[in-house]
Amino acid sequence: MINAPGDGPSLIGSGWRVNEEVSLRSFADARFAGVKDMRIYRQVGKEIVLAQNNSLVREYEGRWPDDSKKTSYLACLGAGSIRVSVTLTTDQGCFQKDRPFFLKMLASARIHSTVANN
Numbered sequence: 001m002i003n004a005p006g007d008g009p010s011l012i013g014s015g016w017r018v019n020e021e022v023s024l025r026s027f028a029d030a031r032f033a034g035v036k037d038m039r040i041y042r043q044v045g046k047e048i049v050l051a052q053n054n055s056l057v058r059e060y061e062g063r064w065p066d067d068s069k070k071t072s073y074l075a076c077l078g079a080g081s082i083r084v085s086v087t088l089t090t091d092q093g094c095f096q097k098d099r100p101f102f103l104k105m106l107a108s109a110r111i112h113s114t115v116a117n118n
Helices: 024-038 094-105
Strands: 010-017 039-048 054-063 071-079 082-089
Touching: 024 039, 024 054, 024 071, 024 082, 039 071, 039 094, 054 094, 071 094, 082 094
Parallel strands: none
Antiparallel strands: 010 082, 039 054, 054 071, 071 082
16 A cells, blocks of 8 residues: 555555466456445446556546545456456546556556465
8 A cells, every 4th residue: 555645646456366267357347346336436437458467447436435535546457366456546636637647557567476376
């Protein structure tokens, strides 16, 4: 988790080791369904695929209770048996101003695993 000073952007990442039969598409669909089930956020626009790392990315708008930030991006990526979910949350003004940077940042994400496969 990385939080900018004050009320700036927040970046949170979570990783899972899965059977390689669990496709990135299946993993992402489960993560996106979890966001939908919360009923706090609504999807904005269409899902995009970042060609640089094949991340599946969706933008959501909403507000976690008592949170001042209103826009989030959820990106899912995978490599081998690792799946990662990255959430970027910031207010709409910052999001619109820095959207190209945020997309480049998500596109540059890479998975490096030191865990041996058993």
